Amino acid sequence: MNRPPRTLSRPELPLWLAFAACFAAMLFQTFRFAPATFQRSRTVVSNGDAKFYEPLLIFLSEVSAAIPPGSTVSLVAPSGQDPRNWQDYILAIGQFPRQRVVFAGRFVGTAPGGEVPRFAACYRGQFLDDRFRRVRQFPEGNLYEAAR
């Protein structure tokens, strides 16, 4: 005996359409910033809305690998810019798991009396300060060490 063909009940068709619309929106959102790939991304933000942080994260990981564990380090702004960038500072804390991060606003600019870290990492620019000398250059910035 043949089963009767299954037809969509009253709520089913609109629900499937709503599902399709949302799923299409998911696809749109997924491929909005980058094409399909199965390669590992360079950073955890590389293909999304926060992609602007990718070069900074790469720079910080290079610096973290280049300086000794246990040392103090600060992410400083290029000379002439406001040193009190809280967002970049808290981002740096997580990227230096083996070092201690010092807030640049404590020893640069109007508050020069605070703790001076052993290293200063300057993203996209030069950090001109008599207390530091440049020890390394990276594509995304420079690394300075405090003069002893």
Add this chain to the structure above:
Amino acid sequence: MTGFAFLAAWLALPVFGFPFSRLAAGSIDSRAGRFAFAFGSGAVVLALAMLALTAAGTPWTPFRVFLAAALPAALLAVAGRGRARAPARIDSGAIAGIAAAAAAVLLLGYAVATARATSADYVYFWGTKGQEFAAARAIDAAFLAEIDHTPLHPDYPPLLPAFYAFGALAAGRFPWGAALLSAPVFFALMVAAFWGSARRKLDESSAALRCAFFAALLGFGWLASDVAGNAEPPLLFFEALVLGILVFGERSPGADFAASIALAGCVLTKFEGVFFALAAAGVFCALDPARGRLSSRMVSALRLLSLPALALGGWIAFCARHGILYNYKPGTAGPVTLVNFSKVAAGLARNTSYGLGYLPWIAVFVAGAAIGVRREALAPALVAVAIAFVNFGYYLHGAADPTLWIGWSARRIFLTPLLCLAFAACAGANKAAPGSS
């Protein structure tokens, strides 16, 4: 290898929470849903165990944390008797809907794994805290109390950092890429929780189809809000557990305690979880006729709020003891003022469109209209309205221009009202009553 060890550690969570899932057995009718509940209960127990070890001055090791978190489960397993009723087998009519829901889960997993939905807050403080706590082998109060670490929100609740730290303890370091996968894990568990509770009240194909819609709706919301690594994934998972039990579940003290465990998860995950807990307990107990007279509704509300109150009380006491209490202090956000009313309204109108012409809100109303509005929809819809009002009101605190703040957070925090409306839209019961033909 580090990433695998990190992810494998999370498999301990259902072990910590397994005996509690018996409480939810009358409300969640699928193995996947009960696993989700066990995982959520385990996460709550884990966070409280890690907080207790810190308060006792005992440094975390994987063994000590495992022992502390497994203790309540072991005691309950010894004390408990009998087995929960086995869930019904999946009917073939549900296959299409389940496959569609699974497709949404896989797509979200792909998007997160390829770094397309990462929250900036993950690299600002959620991941950082997990990494720092694992290194300190404690909830590092000294780190949180440093004046320059105030932007890391020291008193934000500890569940997600503890969850990250537990994996990092097992793996030896914090793997930023692998930890991001917490988002698809919580998403899959959230969808499983919806399915498990919906199929108790709905027939198989309806439950599966509504589950597929639910997964695609929230999946888009998650991707459009860049929530990966942030605390929204666990928060929304816990909220879905609560709503699943309250909307579709049985009315019993055991079910109330099951919902209470999930509400404790909400308050231990995000500050906003407190408002959800109050709104959900208040609205459901006030409106649900099955809860009987006023006195029994009050008892029910007390049961629902008992565990979240204890859990949050423990966290607030810890913060107060270490001088890191900010957000939970009345008046911290500044006075409410209407000076920014138009900016808040405009900012919310812009951001809650989710960049696609309010698609999620339109979709949820289409689904609700198609299924048919029923009485069961009222309570989750009112919780959605309450949370939307709270969110709106929160942005009215202080005189500073809130435009950037709204752009930063509105999409994420309006996922809770969206989740509630999704439950409201899907709430209509259609399973034939026992004995009817």
